[in-house]
Amino acid sequence: MSEGSPVGAHVIKMTGYIQALEKSGSPLNIELSIDVVLQSLPDSFNQFVLNFNMNEINKTLPQLLGMLRTTESNMKKGGYISILMVREAKGKGKKVAKSKGVGKTKPKGKNALKPKGGISKQGKCFHCDKPGHWKRNCPIYLEDVKKAKPVGASVSGTAHEKESS
Structure with missing residues (x-):
C-alpha cells in the first residue's frame, strides 16, 4: 500500500488475495491472514501494528478493517494521535508479588474475626x-x-x- 492511499480499499484487495489462496487449496489461518495485512501497511500505521500485536487482539478481517479505518480517520483529523489499546489481563506476564504483612487491612463484613476474650x-x-x-x-x-x-x-x-x- 502506498502512503496516503485509503486503507479500506487496500484491506479489501488483500482479503480478495487471501480468499483466492483458499480457493486454490492453500488456505491461511486467521492469525497469518491478519499478519499479512498488517505487514502490508505503510509506516504511518506502525504504532497501530505495535499496539495490535502487543495486546494480542483477536479480530477477524472485517473487524480489523473497521479498526484500521478508525485509525486512518484519526490520523487525517489532526495529524497522528497515539492511541493506546488497553485490555483485561489474560493471566500472561508478570504476576504481582503479595505483600509480606506491610499495610495489612482488616477483613470487613460477616466474615471478620472478632476477639473472644479481650485484652x-x-x-x-x-x-x-x-x-x-x-x-x-x-x-x-x-x-x-x-x-x-x-x-x-x-x-x-x-x-x-x-x-x-
Missing part, C-alpha cells in the same frame, strides 16, 4: 504461673536474678564500702 491489663507470669503480673515484674524471678549475679560484676558501691570500713 487483659495483667497477664499470667511465665515464671511462676500466677496471674496478676508478668515475668519482668515477678518478685520470685527478680530475686533469682539478684542471687545469680556474680559478686564482682557490679561496680556500684560495694568496692567503696569495703575500703571505708
Whole structure:
C-alpha cells in the first residue's frame, strides 16, 4: 500500500488475495491472514501494528478493517494521535508479588474475626504461673536474678564500702 492511499480499499484487495489462496487449496489461518495485512501497511500505521500485536487482539478481517479505518480517520483529523489499546489481563506476564504483612487491612463484613476474650491489663507470669503480673515484674524471678549475679560484676558501691570500713 502506498502512503496516503485509503486503507479500506487496500484491506479489501488483500482479503480478495487471501480468499483466492483458499480457493486454490492453500488456505491461511486467521492469525497469518491478519499478519499479512498488517505487514502490508505503510509506516504511518506502525504504532497501530505495535499496539495490535502487543495486546494480542483477536479480530477477524472485517473487524480489523473497521479498526484500521478508525485509525486512518484519526490520523487525517489532526495529524497522528497515539492511541493506546488497553485490555483485561489474560493471566500472561508478570504476576504481582503479595505483600509480606506491610499495610495489612482488616477483613470487613460477616466474615471478620472478632476477639473472644479481650485484652487483659495483667497477664499470667511465665515464671511462676500466677496471674496478676508478668515475668519482668515477678518478685520470685527478680530475686533469682539478684542471687545469680556474680559478686564482682557490679561496680556500684560495694568496692567503696569495703575500703571505708
